[in-house]
Structures are given as C-alpha cells and as structure tokens.
Amino acid sequence: MSRAAALLRSLLDIGTYLQGVRLAHFASYSHVRQVRLLERGENVSFAPNVSFRNAQRIRIGDGSHIGEFSIVWAGNSTGCITLGRKALLAPNVTLTASDYGIDRGTPIMDQAKVERDIVIGDDVWLGANAVVTAGVTIGDGAIVGAGAVVTRDVPPFAIVGGVPAKVIGWRPEPPGAGADATEPREASEVPA
Numbered sequence: 457m458s459r460a461a462a463l464l465r466s467l468l469d470i471g472t473y474l475q476g477v478r479l480a481h482f483a484s485y486s487h488v489r490q491v492r493l494l495e496r497g498e499n500v501s502f503a504p505n506v507s508f509r510n511a512q513r514i515r516i517g518d519g520s521h522i523g524e525f526s527i528v529w530a531g532n533s534t535g536c537i538t539l540g541r542k543a544l545l546a547p548n549v550t551l552t553a554s555d556y557g558i559d560r561g562t563p564i565m566d567q568a569k570v571e572r573d574i575v576i577g578d579d580v581w582l583g584a585n586a587v588v589t590a591g592v593t594i595g596d597g598a599i600v601g602a603g604a605v606v607t608r609d610v611p612p613f614a615i616v617g618g619v620p621a622k623v624i625g626w627r628p629e630p631p632g633a634g635a636d637a638t639e640p641r642e643a644s645e646v647p648a
C-alpha cells in the first residue's frame with residue numbers, strides 16, 4: 457500500500473478520531489485538571505506529559521523540575537508526596553505513595569491500598585527511570601542514579617543506585633571546604 461493510501465485509510469477510520477478524543481480525555485484527567493490542584497512554589501516546571509494523581513496531596517517546592525513521562529501519584533486518601541526546593545526529576549521517574557495489598561486469596565487489584573508519604577528533600581536529583589516506592593524519604597542533596605528502585609530512606613548527600621538502591625557514593629564538598637568527600641552523613645540528618 458502506498459503512503460498516500462495508508463494516510464487515506466487512517467483519515468477515513470472513525471477510530472482515529474475517537475482515539476484523539478481518548479487521548480485528550482487522558483491529558484485532561486492525568487495532567488490538566490490535576491495541575492490545578494497542586495501546591496507549588498515559584499518557578500516550578502514540568503513537562504506537559506507528566507502524570508499526576510490526587511494532586512491535592514502533592515507539594516512541589518520552589519524551582520523544582522519534573523521531566524517528561526514522569527509519574528507522580530499521591531494516594532487516594534492519605535499518602536502525600538512532597539518535593540523540596542530545586543528538586544530535579546529526570547524523564548520517566550516514578551513516585552507512587554501507595555501500594556496494593558498483597559494478601560493471597562483476593563486479586564491484588566481488588567485489595568485495599570496501603571498509603572505512605574514520600575518526601576524528597578531540597579536539591580535532590582532523581583535520574584532517568586528511577587522509581588521511589590511508598591514511605592521513602594530522600595534527604596537533602598541526595599542523588600538517585602538512573603534506573604534505581606528506592607525502597608528505603610536515603611541520607612542527605614548520598615548517591616544511590618541499583619535495584620534495590622544502595623549507597624554508591626557521596627556528593628563531594630566544594631573545593632576548599634576541607635572535609636572528607638567520602639564521609640557519610642549521620643543517619644539522624646535524614647529529615648523526618
């Protein structure tokens with residue numbers, strides 16, 4: 457079939473237009489209407505295809521950015537997601553503040569969700585395809601490497617990577633600060 461014939465076939469298919477309507481509806485409920493519910497500071501930016509849920513329980517601090525195709529889903533009833541100031545989320549980052557129940561005997565999708573807050577500190581960088589599970593706190597200045605699945609709290613200034621995410625390094629002090637660049641921070645410095 458020629459390209460012109462293929463185009464004509466698409467244009468004559470009512471499904472093409474219905475799919476356009478479905479995509480518009482999706483953009484509305486997953487982004488446009490959610491954005492109105494967000495609590496956000498100054499100079500916050502996010503790609504137009506970021507997916508939000510229950511955005512009345514999502515707070516984004518000044519200067520933060522959320523990359524394209526990211527998913528930021530707060531819980532249906534209690535689970536909140538908080539991003540600090542200047543948090544940087546690469547493309548395809550997933551934050552979800554609830555898990556399905558997993559008892560045997562009932563399909564997982566029919567079980568009540570367990571909701572726990574996610575807290576992302578100031579100046580945190582989440583690399584592409586990182587996943588942060590419910591209940592995790594990531595301390596100020598931490599870095600989550602590309603592809604990590606973060607299931608436990610991350611101390612401030614740690615660099616974590618892998619599945620599940622483990623500490624693979626520490627952000628260095630600026631030149632002249634005189635501190636040991638590899639020195640771990642105290643666990644007590646993790647925000648509550």
Ligand SMILES: CC(C)(COP(=O)(O)OP(=O)(O)OC[C@H]1O[C@@H](n2cnc3c(N)ncnc32)[C@H](O)[C@@H]1OP(=O)(O)O)[C@@H](O)C(=O)NCCC(=O)NCCS
Pocket residue numbers: 545546547582583584585599600601602603604615616617618624625
């Ligand atoms: C986490 C990151 C910042 C670390 O960078 P770095 O400090 O230069 O680290 P290095 O490349 O020196 O690697 C140090 C060690 O960590 C490992 N490592 C690096 N990134 C990793 C990751 N994402 N997951 C698991 N391990 C990782 C390296 O294999 C290396 O291990 P080794 O010492 O056993 O060889 C970087 O690898 C990363 O993931 N950046 C995110 C990029 C991204 O998503 N960009 C999107 C645009 S915003």
